[in-house]
Amino acid sequence: MNNVCVYCEIEEGKIQDVSFELLTKGRSLANQLNVKLEALIIGENLAGMEKEVSKYGVDIVFLADDKRLYPFTTLPHTAIAVGLFKETQPQIVLMGATSIGRDLGPRISSSLTSGLTADCTDLQIGEYEDKKAGKKYENLLYQIRPAFGGNIVATIVNPDNRPQMATVREGVMKKEVLTESHKAEVVNIDVNKYLNDADFAVKIIERQIEQSKVNLKGSSIIIAGGYGVGSKENFNLLYDLAHAIGAEVGASRAAVDAGFADKERQIGQTGITVRPKLYIACGISGQIQHIAGMQESAMVISINNDPNAPINKLADYVIQGNLENIIPKMIKYYRKNIK
Numbered sequence: 001m002n003n004v005c006v007y008c009e010i011e012e013g014k015i016q017d018v019s020f021e022l023l024t025k026g027r028s029l030a031n032q033l034n035v036k037l038e039a040l041i042i043g044e045n046l047a048g049m050e051k052e053v054s055k056y057g058v059d060i061v062f063l064a065d066d067k068r069l070y071p072f073t074t075l076p077h078t079a080i081a082v083g084l085f086k087e088t089q090p091q092i093v094l095m096g097a098t099s100i101g102r103d104l105g106p107r108i109s110s111s112l113t114s115g116l117t118a119d120c121t122d123l124q125i126g127e128y129e130d131k132k133a134g135k136k137y138e139n140l141l142y143q144i145r146p147a148f149g150g151n152i153v154a155t156i157v158n159p160d161n162r163p164q165m166a167t168v169r170e171g172v173m174k175k176e177v178l179t180e181s182h183k184a185e186v187v188n189i190d191v192n193k194y195l196n197d198a199d200f201a202v203k204i205i206e207r208q209i210e211q212s213k214v215n216l217k218g219s220s221i222i223i224a225g226g227y228g229v230g231s232k233e234n235f236n237l238l239y240d241l242a243h244a245i246g247a248e249v250g251a252s253r254a255a256v257d258a259g260f261a262d263k264e265r266q267i268g269q270t271g272i273t274v275r276p277k278l279y280i281a282c283g284i285s286g287q288i289q290h291i292a293g294m295q296e297s298a299m300v301i302s303i304n305n306d307p308n309a310p311i312n313k314l315a316d317y318v319i320q321g322n323l324e325n326i327i328p329k330m331i332k333y334y335r336k337n338i339k
Contacts, residue, residue, distance in 0.1 A: 008049075024176045042069050043064075047065075055178060057182055062189055064080050093164070096167060105165060115161055126142050137159045140158070141166065144156075170272075216274050220276050222294075224252065225249070229323065237324065238327070244331045251266055278297070281294075282323045302314075302318045
């Protein structure tokens, strides 16, 4: 069928945001290729989930509904996906670069000998010429991701093997409903067709999930610190400001590498992509790797003692000076004005 297929993750009866983001991108790719968009959902109690994905422009929904398929375990999900893809032969398969996607994706690609590009930050359709072989390819998936520690952006193609597979980090793509009235064809999968007893050799006895205490994606205001903050102690100023105005604290990779902030707060190509209403960049130079993770912020304020910092070109407002002096004043005037 050579369509575009998105593997949809489920947690506690809900499809995860990264899957909706990939469906949005998948719809765009399918339009360019003039093919259909498919969604593969594996789990239990899936009734009604076809309505959730249909509004993102999905044409065909494959449902594998069985109580043995949730919580996620590697072998049965792999067996179903591999068996289905051998039959339907999609040209593109997309998955989230999550713990599940990073487990499942390589197993599927290995079984199908298709190749996989992990942690993509962009996906496009384009052509490729293999000058050595004298071949020219059209309508290939450009799998774009940071490489060499984020110092370059690599574009990877898979000219011959199918499906072209990629995992994409959460928050990189926009989530946009196509239309509420769109309806998809539903195909209920006979899971026993693909499964055997060996697929259930591993059973989950107990499952515990610890929710992240940092919610950068869900915050409308982010105070982000870079290497220019100077120290882990100085980062406390950012937390003070965040506490005063109801914001979350993020960091650049340089600040994380220096030990000023935890890895889960990292924003950029090798971290989290955010789109807050207000982004306050403190002591951040503005390297392209960081800009890629926050450039769609509605408003950007830069606090920097370097008037030529690259991030100042992106900022709506620039405050030049030392954050040790500026941030306490911001807190003072904010509290004064809200009383």
